[in-house]
Amino acid sequence: xxxxxxxxxxxxxxxxxxxxxxxxxxxxxxxxxxxxxxxxxxxxxxxxxxxxxxxxxxxxxxxxxxxxxxxxxxxxxxxxxxxxxxxxxxxxxxxxxxxxxxxxxxxxxxxxxxxxxxxxxxxxxxxxxxxxxxxxxxxxxxxxxxxxxxxxxxxxxxxxxxxxxxxxxxxxxxxxxxxxxxxxxxxxxxxxxxxxxxxxxxxxxxxxxxxxxxxxxxxxxxxxxxxxxxxxxxxxxxxxxxxxxxxxxxxxxxxxxxxxxxxx
Amino acid sequence: xxxxxxxxxxxxxxxxxxxxxxxxxxxxxxxxxxxxxxxxxxxxxxxxxxxxxxxxxxxxxxxxxxxxxxxxxxxxxxxxxxxxxxxxxxxx
Ligand SMILES: Nc1ncnc2c1ncn2[C@@H]1O[C@H](COP(=O)(O)OP(=O)(O)OP(=O)(O)O)[C@@H](O)[C@H]1O
Ligand SMILES: [Mg+2]
Numbered sequence: 001x002x003x004x005x006x007x008x009x010x011x012x013x014x015x016x017x018x019x020x021x022x023x024x025x026x027x028x029x030x031x032x033x034x035x036x037x038x039x040x041x042x043x044x045x046x047x048x049x050x051x052x053x054x055x056x057x058x059x060x061x062x063x064x065x066x067x068x069x070x071x072x073x074x075x076x077x078x079x080x081x082x083x084x085x086x087x088x089x090x091x092x093x094x095x096x097x098x099x100x101x102x103x104x105x106x107x108x109x110x111x112x113x114x115x116x117x118x119x120x121x122x123x124x125x126x127x128x129x130x131x132x133x134x135x136x137x138x139x140x141x142x143x144x145x146x147x148x149x150x151x152x153x154x155x156x157x158x159x160x161x162x163x164x165x166x167x168x169x170x171x172x173x174x175x176x177x178x179x180x181x182x183x184x185x186x187x188x189x190x191x192x193x194x195x196x197x198x199x200x201x202x203x204x205x206x207x208x209x210x211x212x213x214x215x216x217x218x219x220x221x222x223x224x225x226x227x228x229x230x231x232x233x234x235x236x237x238x239x240x241x242x243x244x245x246x247x248x249x250x251x252x253x254x255x256x257x258x259x260x261x262x263x264x
Numbered sequence: 265x266x267x268x269x270x271x272x273x274x275x276x277x278x279x280x281x282x283x284x285x286x287x288x289x290x291x292x293x294x295x296x297x298x299x300x301x302x303x304x305x306x307x308x309x310x311x312x313x314x315x316x317x318x319x320x321x322x323x324x325x326x327x328x329x330x331x332x333x334x335x336x337x338x339x340x341x342x343x344x345x346x347x348x349x350x351x352x353x354x355x356x
Contacts, residue, residue, distance in 0.1 A: 146284050146291075153292055182279030189285050193292065 002033075002110040005117050005237070006135035008159075010151030012122030014143045015172040018208060020119035021049045022219040022227070023139075026234030028083035029220065032114040035074065035084045039131040040121040041096065044088035051078065051215020052085050061089035064101040070108055079220070084113075094126045099133035106134020115237075124158060132159065138167040139199060144174055144185045153194055168199035170233065175204045176247040187244075200233035202226050203247055290335070297330055297337040304330070311341065320347040 007020045017040070024036040038046035039060065047053040058073035063086065070086075077083035089096065109116040120131035132138065138159050142152035152169070159167050171190055178184035187201055205226035211218040218227035219234065225245070232242045308328050315321055327342040 146288050149288055150291055150295065154295060157296070179281075182281050185281045185284055189281065193285070193288055 002113045003115055003137065004106050004110065004135045005115060005137045005139060006120055006132050006164075007117060007139045007141060008120035008128065008131060008155055009122065009141045009148070010124060010155040011142070011148045014148050015141050015170075015202070016122075017045045017049055017119050018212070019139070019141050019170060019172065019202075019230075020117050021046060021217045022230035023234055023237060024115070024117040025050075025077075025080070025083065025217040026219040026230055027115050027117075027237065028077070028080040030234065030238070031082070033082045033112070034115045034117065035086055035109055035113045037086045037109070037116055037118045038088035039097075039102075039118055039127060041088045041092055041094050041127065042090065043121065044090050046119050047075075047085060047087045048215060049212055050085055050217065052087075053215075056087050059087045059089040061092050061096045064097050064105060070105075070112075094121070094130065097130050099129050102130045102133035104134075109134075124154065128155075128158070129162075132162055132164060135164060138164045139170055140167045140196070141170045141172055142190070142194075143172050144179075144190060149185070149190055149193060156194060156196060167196055169194060169196050170200045170202060171198070172202045173204040174201055174247065176249045180249055198244075199236050200229055201244060201247065202229040202233075203245075293337050294332060297332060304328075315343060317349075319345050319349055322346050 005023075007016050007023070009016050017038075020036055020038075024034050028034045036046055036050065037060065038044050040046075041061065044059075047056060052075050055075045058068045060073070062068045063070050063073045073086055074084040075087065077085065106116070118131050118135060121127035140152050140155055140159070142148040156167055159165075169191070171187060174187075175184055179186045187198065191198055203225050205218070205224060207218050207221060207224035208226050211221060211224070211227075217230075218224045219230040221227045229245055232245060235242045308326075311328075312321065312323060312326070322344040325344045327340075329340050331338050331340050
């Protein structure tokens with residue numbers, strides 16, 4: 001019996017799709033049978049992040065409305081034979097799927113797969129309710145900004161109201177040099193406020209843009225820092241204890257000066 | 265002299281992350297205070313139950329509200345007491 005993990009955030013553009021693609025690919029690379037489900041109906045993106053946009057025939061709405069069978073809509077990944085994508089419909093709207101239909105789909109996915117990673121759309125409306133409907137666990141993504149943390153707080157409340165307890169937090173796009181000079185909230189600031197368990201910290205990293213350009217998730221790039229962060233997150237999802245990545249920046253002249261006059 | 269250096273190094277003005285954190289703290293007090301009427305009702309019932317252990321109150325005239333202004337949220341309750349219960353423990 002597999003597990004359904006929803007990746008959500010409230011605020012748009014904080015890295016849900018990037019995170020879904022990397023966690024899903026990471027789990028597949030570790031040998032698990034995985035399906036990525038894009039529930040962002042009308043704004044599908046997971047297909048391009050995965051580099052699978054040319055293979056789509058059927059979509060999520062075709063499956064939930066009975067136009068085709070699940071097997072017909074699943075797209076095989078290029079890299080792993082145990083990784084699949086169920087793409088979102090592009091020409092319909094969010095109301096073309098209901099939470100009940102998603103629950104039915106979730107049951108079917110659990111029979112077939114070890115993990116289903118659900119990429120949730122931004123917002124707290126029907127798309128969000130659909131995405132969380134069949135989920136067993138939730139991962140909340142936020143960036144170290146006031147608006148993103150605020151929205152994450154709201155989402156955590158809504159997840160709990162929907163009985164999806166103990167969501168795990170991913171802090172994305174952290175910039176160690178800004179944290180160091182006190183111009184970005186750090187991990188403990190955010191955990192202090194949200195009071196949920198951390199499952200990973202992903203640095204701001206150009207390699208995410210490059211890997212998205214290519215349609216190759218960064219988790220497969222051994223030289224990528226964000227990729228390393230996602231490899232660790234993948235292992236934590238499987239229940240392993242893994243230390244946080246070291247994101248310290250080497251100390252510069254100013255730091256030495258501050259230390260000298262006793263400011264640090 | 266030390267003060268001058270420390271100001272130059274940016275210790276004096278609050279760092280922007282401190283500002284961010286304080287603003288978040290305040291905004292979340294407000295966000296989280298917008299609790300559902302159902303929850304407010306449960307809280308009200310629980311309060312009545314606890315207070316009734318100690319005194320008889322006029323439930324019909326009870327006022328109960330979450331008030332918000334810019335800096336804080338307060339739970340304001342006006343609970344008319346009809347009769348105090350006898351405090352046996354004090355006599356013993
Ligand atoms: N760690 C990172 N470093 C650099 N760029 C990043 C990082 N994470 C995400 N991005 C970039 O931010 C943009 C938004 O990411 P993504 O599409 O994953 O967000 P999203 O939450 O799915 O957005 P939406 O709410 O629109 O679905 C993308 O262009 C992505 O490449
Ligand atoms: Mg997305």
